[in-house]
Amino acid sequence: MAAAAATAEQHGVEVDLGNLLACDPRPLTLTASDDVEALIQTEMTELAQLLLDKVWALPLERIEDAVVTTLPKPTTFLPREKPIPKAKPMTKWEKYAKEKGITKTKQSRMVWDQTTREWKPRWGYKKAATEDDDWVTEVPKDSDGRNDPFTEKAKAKKERIAKNELQRLKNVARAHKTKIPTGGILPHTEGKTSSKSQVSQAASFARTATASVGKFTEALPKEAPLTKNQGKKRKFESNLDNFQAEKSRLLGIADGITSKKPRVDEERALGRIKQRSAKPKKSDRPQREDGRGAPGGKRTSFGGGKFAGKGGKGLGKPSKGPANQKIRKPVKSSYRG
Amino acid sequence: MMRAAHSAVTSASFNIKFCCLCGLFQLIMRPLTEAETKQVFEKLSKYVGSNIQRLIDRPDGVYCFRLHNDRVFYASEYHVKQASVISRENLVSFGTCFGKFTKSGTFRLHITALDYLAPYATYRVLLKPNAEQQFLYGHNIAVSGMHRITDSTPKYAGVVLFSMGEVPLGFGVAAKSSLEIRNTDPIATGIFHQADVGEYIRGEQTLI
Numbered sequence: 077m078a079a080a081a082a083t084a085e086q087h088g089v090e091v092d093l094g095n096l097l098a099c100d101p102r103p104l105t106l107t108a109s110d111d112v113e114a115l116i117q118t119e120m121t122e123l124a125q126l127l128l129d130k131v132w133a134l135p136l137e138r139i140e141d142a143v144v145t146t147l148p149k150p151t152t153f154l155p156r157e158k159p160i161p162k163a164k165p166m167t168k169w170e171k172y173a174k175e176k177g178i179t180k181t182k183q184s185r186m187v188w189d190q191t192t193r194e195w196k197p198r199w200g201y202k203k204a205a206t207e208d209d210d211w212v213t214e215v216p217k218d219s220d221g222r223n224d225p226f227t228e229k230a231k232a233k234k235e236r237i238a239k240n241e242l243q244r245l246k247n248v249a250r251a252h253k254t255k256i257p258t259g260g261i262l263p264h265t266e267g268k269t270s271s272k273s274q275v276s277q278a279a280s281f282a283r284t285a286t287a288s289v290g291k292f293t294e295a296l297p298k299e300a301p302l303t304k305n306q307g308k309k310r311k312f313e314s315n316l317d318n319f320q321a322e323k324s325r326l327l328g329i330a331d332g333i334t335s336k337k338p339r340v341d342e343e344r345a346l347g348r349i350k351q352r353s354a355k356p357k358k359s360d361r362p363q364r365e366d367g368r369g370a371p372g373g374k375r376t377s378f379g380g381g382k383f384a385g386k387g388g389k390g391l392g393k394p395s396k397g398p399a400n401q402k403i404r405k406p407v408k409s410s411y412r413g
Numbered sequence: 414m415m416r417a418a419h420s421a422v423t424s425a426s427f428n429i430k431f432c433c434l435c436g437l438f439q440l441i442m443r444p445l446t447e448a449e450t451k452q453v454f455e456k457l458s459k460y461v462g463s464n465i466q467r468l469i470d471r472p473d474g475v476y477c478f479r480l481h482n483d484r485v486f487y488a489s490e491y492h493v494k495q496a497s498v499i500s501r502e503n504l505v506s507f508g509t510c511f512g513k514f515t516k517s518g519t520f521r522l523h524i525t526a527l528d529y530l531a532p533y534a535t536y537r538v539l540l541k542p543n544a545e546q547q548f549l550y551g552h553n554i555a556v557s558g559m560h561r562i563t564d565s566t567p568k569y570a571g572v573v574l575f576s577m578g579e580v581p582l583g584f585g586v587a588a589k590s591s592l593e594i595r596n597t598d599p600i601a602t603g604i605f606h607q608a609d610v611g612e613y614i615r616g617e618q619t620l621i
Contacts, residue, residue: 312441312443312446313443313444315442315443315493315497316494316497319475319490320475322444322477323469323470323475323477326450326469326477326478327466327469329447329451330458331466332451333451333454333458333465334462334463334465334466342567347592
């Protein structure tokens with residue numbers, strides 16, 4: 077086998093140990109009588125042997141019953157699996173710096189701390205003292221002495237942080253090609269100026285947006301007094317005042333509801349039409365004594381004051397309407413109990 | 414018989430559990446808003462038609478509707494004034510409860526309104542004695558159980574049910590029109606049950 081491997085190498089077989097790859101660029105010469113499978117198998121065996129021979133020729137080590145070796149760097153470059161990532165969109169500063177040819181200089185991680193006289197990290201744990209850590213500070217000459225310089229310094233730092241955050245968000249918005257949010261509480265209207273009412277509403281919101289809900293907000297000269305931005309309050313009628321007005325109101329509503337109903341009883345009208353069309357001739361009609369034979373026969377009157385005067389608790393006189401209406405026996409005599 | 418309990422202002426301090434369940438806002442006694450009034454009147458007009466006016470415009474005094482604890486009370490001016498003195502947490506009932514607004518906002522008529530609506534009922538049904546008992550147990554009425562029905566009762570009209578002796582028994586809805594009833598099967602449903610006086614016993618704890 078070793079002899080075969082040696083001849084293979086002579087014929088220009090390339091071995092890339094870094095990728096554990098052996099490659100024979102020679103074309104296969106086949107005749108019609110050759111067994112293709114067997115031929116490929118012998119070729120492959122030869123190549124594998126050659127590759128393993130080269131691996132075993134590398135300096136070997138024994139670590140806990142395992143023989144290991146370090147492979148050399150691969151010589152064959154394989155195509156990458158994923159596409160090349162797109163370049164990050166430049167921030168506004170990066171764009172500006174590129175235009176002006178400003179290059180970033182790497183800051184050292186450690187800085188010299190004058191007070192402790194030693195090297196300390198620029199930021200993070202046990203960082204070197206900055207002016208934030210000063211326990212004493214000068215009062216500026218033009219200061220009126222009312223404001224605490226420490227508080228002002230803290231405030232200024234907070235503002236710097238807020239500004240930086242805003243700039244970061246703007247960069248993100250620009251990278252995503254979305255609208256850059258504007259400051260303020262007014263809705264962002266593109267290409268339109270805010271209406272007067274919107275601006276005044278925003279102003280009144282701003283005035284009340286304090287911890288004391290605008291109680292100590294100083295009014296600007298000529299500024300209108302603060303109006304309350306309250307929603308509509310639900311109001312109900314008085315419980316005890318003006319029963320007469322309420323009565324007329326209720327009567328109006330009742331009238332509106334009852335007058336809405338159709339005057340024509342559709343079903344009854346339809347029934348009448350049906351009856352009329354199905355009415356047999358007089359000669360064909362069965363004559364019965366009680367008159368209950370045909371559907372359109374004599375009705376049994378039920379009213380006649382039977383319900384009249386039954387209004388309990390002295391509730392007016394229900395003499396009109398319902399009491400005088402006819403009440404009909406609903407079912408045929410065959411199943412009446 | 415049960416009427417006495419509903420005509421007077423009733424207050425109770427034992428009803429704390431009930432009151433805690435509902436928000437304080439609903440407990441305010443107040444007149445109905447226009448939308449609420451319409452809802453109530455539409456339901457009443459199903460049973461009494463235009464006779465609602467007789468409930469509002471009465472010769473014996475001023476009567477009005479008040480909302481308290483989601484319930485609609487029908488009371489005289491006198492009773493409203495009396496009830497307004499009682500703190501709302503303790504006020505359970507005054508006048509007569511006509512019904513309640515459900516949580517979904519629909520108005521539901523209660524049986525307690527029967528005494529006021531029965532005399533003005535547009536459509537009436539007389540029940541046979543055996544059907545009467547069925548109805549008072551909360552069941553629908555078959556066509557065979559109906560003794561008489563008002564002429565020209567349309568389908569799905571609100572009806573007031575009476576016993577043969579003309580004692581009002583409750584509210585129902587006509588499952589069939591009076592014309593249809595004559596030609597239908599006797600075991601078919603004639604009246605859908607809505608409310609009956611049996612609730613005075615069955616729903617004693619919840620009825621106000």
